[in-house]
Amino acid sequence: MLDINYIRQNPEEVAKMLHDRQLQGDEPRLRRLLSIDTERRELVQKTDELKAVRNRRSKEIAELKKSGSDSAGQLIADMQSVGEEIAGLDSRLSALNLEMEEILLALPNRLDPSVPIGRTAEDNLVFGEPVHFPHPLEFEVKNHLELGKALGILDFERGAKVTGAGFPVYVGKGARLERALINFMLDRHTEEHGYTEVFPPFMVNRDSLRGTGQWPKFADQVYHMEEDELYAIPTAEVPVTNLHRDEMLSAAALPISYAAYSACFRREAGSYGKDTRGFLRVHQFNKVEMVKFTRPEESYAALETIRGHAEAILCALEIPYRVLLLCSGDISANAAKCYDIEVWSPAERKYLEASSCSNFEDYQARRANIRFKADGKSKPEFVHTLNGSGLATSRLMVSIIEHYQTPEGGIRVPEALVPYTGFKDISPLG
RNA sequence: GGAGGAUUAGCCUAAUUGGUAAGGCAGCAGUCUUGAAAACUGCCGGGUUCACGCCCAUGGGGGUUCGAGUCCCUCAUCCUCCGCCA
Numbered sequence: 001m002l003d004i005n006y007i008r009q010n011p012e013e014v015a016k017m018l019h020d021r022q023l024q025g026d027e028p029r030l031r032r033l034l035s036i037d038t039e040r041r042e043l044v045q046k047t048d049e050l051k052a053v054r055n056r057r058s059k060e061i062a063e064l065k066k067s068g069s070d071s072a073g074q075l076i077a078d079m080q081s082v083g084e085e086i087a088g089l090d091s092r093l094s095a096l097n098l099e100m101e102e103i104l105l106a107l108p109n110r111l112d113p114s115v116p117i118g119r120t121a122e123d124n125l126v127f128g129e130p131v132h133f134p135h136p137l138e139f140e141v142k143n144h145l146e147l148g149k150a151l152g153i154l155d156f157e158r159g160a161k162v163t164g165a166g167f168p169v170y171v172g173k174g175a176r177l178e179r180a181l182i183n184f185m186l187d188r189h190t191e192e193h194g195y196t197e198v199f200p201p202f203m204v205n206r207d208s209l210r211g212t213g214q215w216p217k218f219a220d221q222v223y224h225m226e227e228d229e230l231y232a233i234p235t236a237e238v239p240v241t242n243l244h245r246d247e248m249l250s251a252a253a254l255p256i257s258y259a260a261y262s263a264c265f266r267r268e269a270g271s272y273g274k275d276t277r278g279f280l281r282v283h284q285f286n287k288v289e290m291v292k293f294t295r296p297e298e299s300y301a302a303l304e305t306i307r308g309h310a311e312a313i314l315c316a317l318e319i320p321y322r323v324l325l326l327c328s329g330d331i332s333a334n335a336a337k338c339y340d341i342e343v344w345s346p347a348e349r350k351y352l353e354a355s356s357c358s359n360f361e362d363y364q365a366r367r368a369n370i371r372f373k374a375d376g377k378s379k380p381e382f383v384h385t386l387n388g389s390g391l392a393t394s395r396l397m398v399s400i401i402e403h404y405q406t407p408e409g410g411i412r413v414p415e416a417l418v419p420y421t422g423f424k425d426i427s428p429l430g
Numbered sequence: 431g432g433a434g435g436a437u438u439a440g441c442c443u444a445a446u447u448g449g450u451a452a453g454g455c456a457g458c459a460g461u462c463u464u465g466a467a468a469a470c471u472g473c474c475g476g477g478u479u480c481a482c483g484c485c486c487a488u489g490g491g492g493g494u495u496c497g498a499g500u501c502c503c504u505c506a507u508c509c510u511c512c513g514c515c516a
Contacts, residue, residue, distance in 0.1 A: 044478075048485040055450070055485085058497045062449040079496040205506095248440050373440075373474090375458055380440090380475080 001104050001366045008037055017110055020117050020328035026107070033103045040096045047089045054082050105210065106217055108333035109363040112300070115337055118327030127339060130322035131315070135346075135403045142409070143347035144279060144401040148174065150409060151426050154279075166268070166283035168394075173426045177400070177413070178286065180420030181393045182261050185288040185313055189390055193309045195259035195290060200239035202263055203230040208242040211368030213334035213360075223265050236262035236289035237387045241364055244293060248380060249372040255294040255302060259390065262287065280352065285394040292386045293370065296362065299384035300337070303359040306388035307339050310355045313391055316416045319399045320344040322351060336361045341391070343399045354395040357388030 007014050011034055018026050057079050064075070116125045148154030153174025159167040170178045189195040209215035209231055214222055223232035233239055240260045249256070264287050279285075290309060294302045307323065314321045324340040331338045335358035342351035362382035365371070371380040404412045410427040418424055 041478085044485080048478075051486085052484055054496075058450070061496055065449080076496045083496070250440080373457080378458085378474095 001363060002107055002110065003362075003366065004033075004037060004100070004104065006110075007033065007107075014107075014110075017108070020111060020115075021108055021331070021333070022119055022329040023108065029103050030107070033100060033107075036096050036100045036103075040093065040100065043089055043093050043096065047086055047093065050082055050086050050089070054079055054086065057082075102216075105367070109336050109360065111328055111331070112337040112359070112361075114325075115331060116325060116327045117329075119329040120327075121330045123327040124330055124340070125325040125327065127323040127325045130320065130344075131311070132320050133318040133403075135318075135320075137346055137403070137405070139407045141346050141402060142405060143345075144398040147401050147405055147409065147411065151411065151428065153177070153426060164283070166281070168279065168282055168284075173421070173423065176421055176423075177417070177426070178393055178397065180413075180417050181396055181400075182286060182288060184316075184417055184420050185390055186259060186261055188313060188316065189259035189288065189290060189309060193257075193259075193290075193312070195257045198236075198240055198243070198258045198260040200233075200236055200243075200260050200262055202233050202239075202265075204233055204238050204242065205230060208238055208245065211242045211245050212238045212364050213367060214238060217333060221267050223267055232265035233262060234266050235264050235287065235387075235389075236260040237291060240289065240291040241370075241385055241387065242368060244370045245368040247370060249293065249370065249383060251295070251372050251374055254372060254383065255292055255298060258291045260289050260291070262289065264392075279394045279398050280348075282394060285392060287392045288390050290388045290390045293365075293383045294386065295372070295374070296381065296384050299359050299361060299386060302384075302386055303337060303339075303357060306386055306390075307341070307357045310341055310357060310388050310390045314341070314343065314354075317396070317400065317414045319396070319403060319414075321354070332358070334358070334360055334363055336363065339388075343395060345398060345402055347402050352395050352398065354399070355389040355391040358386060360385045360387075 014030060015027055057075055061075055153171055155169040155171050159169040186197055190197045206215060214234060222234055240258050264285050266283055268281055268283060290306050292302050321341055321343045326338045326340055338356060338358040340353050341355035343354045345352050361384050364385045365382035370383050372383050373380050400414060401411055404414060408428060410425055412425045413421050
């Protein structure tokens with residue numbers, strides 16, 4: 001959520017941001033917001049004056065009653081009408097506040113100046129050089145679906161029977177490989193990158209969804225348990241960032257860094273037809289997420305750090321990847337700046353998104369009311385929040401299966417994972 | 431699921447039959463000091479104002495009232511006991 005004071009003082013900047021994000025259609029709502037704000041402020045002034053009168057008179061009534069005088073009757077009658085007037089203005093005010101909040105919650109974040117201006121994913125900037133690792137695949141490569149099925153480590157059909165399409169089952173060494181990946185990444189982040197491990201709830205309430213920005217705008221992408229008014233988390237970002245909702249953090253504690261494994265649930269409503277085969281788009285997948293809370297002036301350095309931590313995982317696994325700096329038209333509404341890390345799929349012959357590292361600045365902190373005090377004399381400030389996937393196992397699994405396949409149709413286990421799997425390869429014979 | 435109790439600022443705690451939230455700790459700045467501690471003074475939730483000030487804020491939402499921390503309704507969370515389950 002943006003600061004209404006910032007919007008009031010820089011309306012043309014906000015309009016340009018909407019334009020850069022290809023959201024020109026939101027501009028009428030921005031104008032509506034500004035007019036609500038003006039009316040609201042006038043109304044506040046008026047009711048404040050009336051309330052000041054009421055407070056003063058009420059004190060007089062108290063004094064009169066205390067002194068045993070009966071002369072308070074006229075005053076009380078007068079205040080009755082003042083009270084009615086206040087109630088009328090207040091109800092108008094709360095309607096305006098409600099509408100203002102609705103618009104504010106739906107308005108996207110500002111963009112960092114370093115974000116390239118562009119219309120679609122085509123305009124994303126390749127950041128730095130793609131990173132290669134030599135994998136001798138001098139034979140006809142199979143895709144992860146064929147290999148996974150032939151090796152008996154992935155079972156999409158039974159997953160579809162038990163739950164539905166997009167809920168894969170990992171079997172045998174496949175399950176072990178998945179668990180190894182999760183443990184490997186958590187260990188790296190906690191032991192080498194300085195994160196505190198968190199194992200969060202996989203369901204959250206609405207306040208948490210609103211805090212990180214999945215509600216109200218993206219509510220249709222989230223599984224909803226109506227009877228209990230709970231939502232299945234689309235990412236650990238939601239429960240972990242909301243750990244500190246409505247808290248005043250001690251300045252000395254910043255930055256706070258959490259790494260969390262969670263299953264992630266996404267309805268992916270309306271997204272069938274594109275990259276939907278196998279693991280490329282599923283309703284449930286596993287992910288290790290990094291979340292940071294920083295002082296405002298430190299957030300952009302922290303973004304680079306998080307990206308480095310995600311890249312370190314890929315380097316350790318020797319999986320080829322590249323980094324994209326998302327353009328204004330493709331970046332998510334909540335983020336001020338975002339890198340995507342994409343891994344190379346030799347079977348699909350294209351890059352697949354495996355990680356997204358974002359700086360939300362104070363956009364989430366303002367929604368979730370996460371503040372800190374720099375020192376004793378300064379006012380509470382909103383922290384900056386960041387997160388990055390570190391990383392999504394489903395996409396990594398595709399990479400590992402495809403890059404580490406052997407001409408015989410088996411899979412070697414990446415060196416770094418062997419201590420976690422307890423085996424070095426998955427052979428066609430099982 | 432049932433009964434009872436609780437929720438006040440970063441933390442801890444007060445407030446008479448309903449009369450408009452008092453203190454303490456921590457933190458910051460200043461005075462004093464060679465320096466520090468102690469002591470003293472000021473600041474220390476949000477909005478508005480050049481400022482004085484004014485308004486809002488006692489877990490969330492609503493109600494009664496001239497006036498609500500206090501009374502009523504409702505929801506959330508925590509604690510205790512009972513029941514149920516693993």
